[in-house]
Amino acid sequence: MSKLSIGVSKHDHLQGKLNAACSLVEYGDYECPSCGEVQPTIRSLQAHLGNRMSFVFRNFPLREIHPWAEPAAEVAEFAGSQGKFWEMHDLLFANQESLDESTFHALLEKLGLTDSGLQLARSSGTAKERIDADFTGGIRSGVNGTPTFFLNGDRYDGPTNYESLVTLMEQVLISNGD
Numbered sequence: 001m002s003k004l005s006i007g008v009s010k011h012d013h014l015q016g017k018l019n020a021a022c023s024l025v026e027y028g029d030y031e032c033p034s035c036g037e038v039q040p041t042i043r044s045l046q047a048h049l050g051n052r053m054s055f056v057f058r059n060f061p062l063r064e065i066h067p068w069a070e071p072a073a074e075v076a077e078f079a080g081s082q083g084k085f086w087e088m089h090d091l092l093f094a095n096q097e098s099l100d101e102s103t104f105h106a107l108l109e110k111l112g113l114t115d116s117g118l119q120l121a122r123s124s125g126t127a128k129e130r131i132d133a134d135f136t137g138g139i140r141s142g143v144n145g146t147p148t149f150f151l152n153g154d155r156y157d158g159p160t161n162y163e164s165l166v167t168l169m170e171q172v173l174i175s176n177g178d
Contacts, residue, residue: 002142016054031066058134068099077127
């Protein structure tokens with residue numbers, strides 16, 4: 001079983017407490033259908049486990065097969081720089097079948113963000129640096145597809161349905177004394 005090579009930190013896109021008893025890290029791609037399908041499961045896990053769980057999303061755009069994954073990640077990172085990462089994250093997955101520049105424009109507008117701000121972020125390269133750092137960390141952790149999950153630092157390759165994940169996470173909580 002492979003391990004997460006870069007531990008969760010305050011620099012991650014994190015929902016929940018940094019030191020939560022269950023830490024779920026996803027390496028994902030905004031154009032990946034399987035990543036889109038698992039998002040409702042993650043929300044259900046968060047609702048069920050509350051502050052006992054944290055969730056981290058890291059970018060792993062599969063550039064060769066998903067041409068809009070990296071531009072979508074840039075949009076998410078730009079939104080994140082404006083304090084709206086999770087709102088954009090959810091919107092990108094909700095619109096993943098129609099990712100293109102016009103969709104990005106509409107989503108930016110919906111969140112009160114500007115195309116010119118996105119273009120500035122793209123030209124500065126900061127979003128790309130973050131995406132590349134996530135991707136490299138994923139490679140170092142043995143990620144080779146999306147979605148790839150790590151639970152408390154250990155790679156999880158089992159089923160990603162709610163029942164399987166909640167059972168596993170509750171077992172982790174019990175073994176941790178929570």
